[in-house]
Structures are given as structure tokens and as C-alpha cells.
Amino acid sequence: MIKNHISQIYDALNTKLYGLMPDNKEVLCYTLSNKKGMEFSIINYGATITSIKIPTSNGQKTDVVLGFDTLEDYINSFDLPSAPYLGTVVGRYAGRINNASFKLNGEKVQLTKNHNSHQIHGGLEGFSRKFWEVTSIHSDKNPSITLEYTSIDNEENFPGELKVKVTYTLTESNELKVTFQAKSTEDTIINLTQHSYFNLDGHSKDIKMQKLFINAKNLLETTQELIPTGNYTNLKNHAFDFSNPKNCPTSIDNTFVLESKEAVTLYSENTKIKMTILTNQPGVHIYVGGNCFGQIKGKENADYHTTSAICFETQNFPDAPNHNHFPSAILKKNEEYLHQTTFKFENL
Template sequence: MIEKKHFSQTDSLEKTKSFGLLANGNEVFCYTLTNKNGMELDVMDYGATITSLRVPISINKKVDVVLGFETIQDYIDSYSLPSAPYFGCVIGRVAGRINKARFKLNEKEIILSKNHGLHQLHGGKEGFGQKIWKMKKYTHGDFPSITFEYASQNGEENFPGVLVVEVTYMLTESNQVIVEYNAFSTDKTIVNLTQHSYFNLDGHQHNISNQQLFVNATNLLETDEENIPTGTFLPVADSPFDFSEEKKCPLQIDNTFVLDKNNSIAASLYSQKNKLRMNVYTNQPAVHIYVGGNCFGQIKGKEAVNYHPLSGICFETQHFPDSPNHPHFPSIMLEKGEQYYHQTIFAFETI
């Protein structure tokens, strides 16, 4: 039974639904934001996860541009796939890989949980995407928004300090999805959050191979055979990773681009089929681009779609992976009482 205490306005009941029950009996809720143009964003409190984003492309047609599942059990089961997709969730405490799952803090070595061979990936064995977030604020009107909060306890996945994180999703009148993160810690720690939606502007049931990609980067991070940054910056010029001019999405990519500051757009994606463009803006120094979504025929996506290796593309705006182990990388250290602030905007327009 949905209780009124979950909501801030009387019409909220119509914009909220149960997304199923967890094994412990707790109910998962999914909330819908709608702007004046009819754009609709569905977000659930499990992982503060975007489950659907329906963008108007004509007067009578919308396209769902993100991958996702229809039940909470499918999201839970997806973490047991050969490669967990992390569909639509907030990644934390630290996005990307941490080499050997360890780093130094105040000259003391911190040994983290390992969930990717010898390394830690996307926050560990049970990262933020597998947590129930508290819904704190839910508003409608011209700029509908929802705010979730999660308190990561001291020692969770062996990270130090209690880290309190808020993430807010907002829809604007110009069809922007604004994602804002704020975080504070009770002790010095590291934090590098990102949003892990897989986009497909042709629609989530298609593949991304004919869509056009632009990335505003002169350099990317060199990585070793296990995709751990070596600390070296490589120029993208004359390489397969040069997207400084729009070209077709790559069939395989899992790379971190160092964003240039001479252009406000971090990256963009364009669908000729739907005449739809998505521009990505961020205050972060990097965007990690990943093409994938494969569910290995084991779990059906929304509308019984079989997701495959070309189902979607992620724009993981963030700091550099493995930053604590590379002193010349921008720092992801967060001092006690300091504020972590991260903003990313996904802006949609029909051409």
C-alpha cells in the first residue's frame, strides 16, 4: 500500500507506483517527473535509478531513450550477469576502477573490497546502485524534481567516513534532465559519483551503430590490459577514438576522455532516424564512454527486448578512474565537512 507520507503534493499518487518488493519485504517505489512538453522521467529509489526517459519527437510520439528492466527482481538479478550493466543507477562511492582495490589516505593504506578480479569497480560488491535511497523531496510544476538521499556508513566497502549523498533529478521546460549531486563526509575520504544510464536515441529496443557521437576531448587516458589507467594521457588525433567531429558510434569502447574546456558541450549523440540530439554538459573533468548493455539472453529488458552489446551508450561524467593512485590526476579526496558538488545536464532537442 502506498502511503501519502511519501509525497509532497496531492497528485503525487498518480505519478508514483510500486516497483516491487525486495527479499526483506521492503517496497521499491518508482516516481515520474513530467514537464509541460510531455517529457517523462521515471526514477526509482533502488539505486536512485533512472528506469525510463520518454522524450517527445513529434506531437503524438515519444521515444524511450534509456535501457532498463520492468521489475525490481530483474535489476537485482542483473548484478549476477557475466558483466553487470548497472542500468541507470547512481554509481558510488567511486566510479570506475581502483587498481588493486587500494589507495593511500594520510599515508595509511586503505584496502577496499574487491569485485572485479584484483580490483574494485563502481564502488565495490554492493555499491550505491544496490541501495535503497530515501526520497526526500518530490515537486511538480514547471520544473519538476525529485531528491534522494543515501548515507554510506563508515567502513562500507571499507571506505572511511560516513558519506551523506543527495542526488536531485530535475526536468526543465527546454527538455533538459539536470542531475545534481551533493555530498559531505564525517572524515576524510574519496568520492567520485556518476550516473550510469545507457542511452539510445533511436529507442531502447534498437542499436546505436548508426547514431553520431561527438566528444569534446583532445586526450584520453591510456589503460593497461585490465583497463586500469597507467597515468599517461594519449592524444585522440589520428586514432579510432577521435570524436572531435561527429562520426558513427564505435562498436566497442570503454575509455575515459579528458574534457576540453574550450567548448561548453562535453559530448553529444545524434539520431538521424528520430532527428533527435542529446548534448551532455558537466562540471566534471572527464567523461567515460561505454557502449554495451548486453544481458546475455538471460534477462529481458523493457517490452521483452533482448539487450545486446550495441544496445546503448553511457556518458559517465566523472573524475578520472583510479585517481587516488595518480597524484597528477585531479583529486577526488573529500575533507571532513567539505562539500562535494557535481552537476551533469542531458539536454534534448529535435532537429
């Protein structure tokens, strides 16, 4: 726990006040960097990544994720017609749950509804809008920061008190490792993800010409409301077959069934930055967006639009609790949930 050396830690980490929550809790921004000059910043509102800066061959740094300049903008973004969840941790359950309900141990659980008659990204508040406590910081080799949140029993009607922690580690190999751990006092369901939007040309650019590879042969078939039907769609000769790298799609909101831990690569010819995503999760939900409807400016006065960036939500399948043949989303009482995803950056 961080208690006695907070001032030294803050200096080493370039920590600054970011804003105040409505209940006057202080939200801080923590910036960690490695010896190669890569750095990332997070705030303890939503355990949100606000920037990831990658050194490029010209001596500059490219900020490859979307974000806002102020805490107020992050808070207000949840009032947009389609909240973007820029950089946040999403839970208890990422993605959609049909009719906001499922059966657990033979009993029906009715969740809160925040997406027509369904639930998406954990409900009315979800983890993305919560204050997270910073419980551990290491600022030496491979610097890391751990944030924790306790979801009370029956929050958004999910059973069990769930203690969640997320650790962000920055390696000397320019990897950002994200590790989620959680335990519940009762059997429950869980599906956590990191919801950053990437653009390897920089957050104010366009992703249409960046090359995307997805290590998948199938995606989840969905209804018009994007609820999984339980069937798989083969990607052979499909527009979303990215088994060979090609330009990013301009519109996508689909879950891919991953073939191995190496899930995705994205490459920019302009900056020569390549990002590889590795995960222990069975799927990745991919979404192209960033549109803030002209109501909120992105950081550095950027105008975000529908092809501003691409989001890779490594996770279990949406609506898995309602499909027995999907990977189980049940977390048994006192067992540990472990989700590991790595974002690896290279200069080619």
C-alpha cells in the same frame, strides 16, 4: 521532507509500487513530466532511471534509455557475468581502483575487491544496489525529486560516514539535470556518476549509425585490465577521435579528458533527437553495451545486445587516488562534494 501530503504528491507524480526488496522495503517508481511532454521515471532502488521519454515530431514518444520491467530483473542483473548497472547511481567510486587500494593522509586503505584484484563501481554492493530515501519532491514548474543515501563509515572499507543526495530536475527546456551532493565525517574519496545507457532511436534498437561528438583531445591510457597507467593518449588520428561527429563505436570502454563543460553530443537521423551532455566533471567514461547475455529481457521484451546503447559516465578519472597529477578525488571532512551533469534533448 515529504510527510503529510504524500497521497496528493503520488497522484501528481504518477507514483506506483515497483516491487519489494528482500527485506520487504517498498520500492516505488516515480514519473515526472514537463509541459512539453518529456517524462522520466526513477525507482528508489539504486536511485535508478528506468525510462526517459522524448516527444518526437510525429507525436510519438521515444524511450531513449535501457531498463528492465521489474525490480527483480534489476536485482538479478548484478549476478550477470558483467553487471550492466542500467540507469543506476554509481558510488562511492565510479570506475576502477587499482588493486582496490590507495593512500589517504599517508595511510593505506584497502577496499573490497569485486573486479579480479581491483575494485569497480564502489565494490561488492555499491550505491547501485541500495535503497534510497525520497526526501523531496516538487511537481510544479521544473519538477524534481531528491533521493538520499547514507553510506556508513567503513562501508566497502571506505573511510567516513558519507551522506549522499541526488536531485533529478526536469526543466521546461527538455533538460534532465542531475545534481550530486555529499558530505563525509572523515577525509575520504568520492566519484559519483549516473550510469544510464542511451539510444536515441529507442531502447530496443541499435546505436551504430548515431552520430557522436566528444569534446576531448586526450583519453586515459590503460593497461589490458583497463587500469589507468597515468599517461594520456593523444586523440589526433586515433580511432576514438570524435572531435568531428561520426558514427558511434561498436566497442569502447575508455575515459576521455574533457576540454570544457560541453562534453558530448549524440544525434539520431531517424528520430531527429539530439542529446547534449554538459558537466562540471573533468572526464567522461564511455562504454558501449547493454548485453544481458540472453539471461534477462529488457523492458517491453527487448533483447539487449552489445550495441544496444552507449553509456556516458561523467565523472573524475578512474584510479585518480593513485595518480597525483589526476584531479583530486579526495573529499575533506565536512566539505561538500558537488557534481552537476545536464542531459539536454532537442528535436532538430
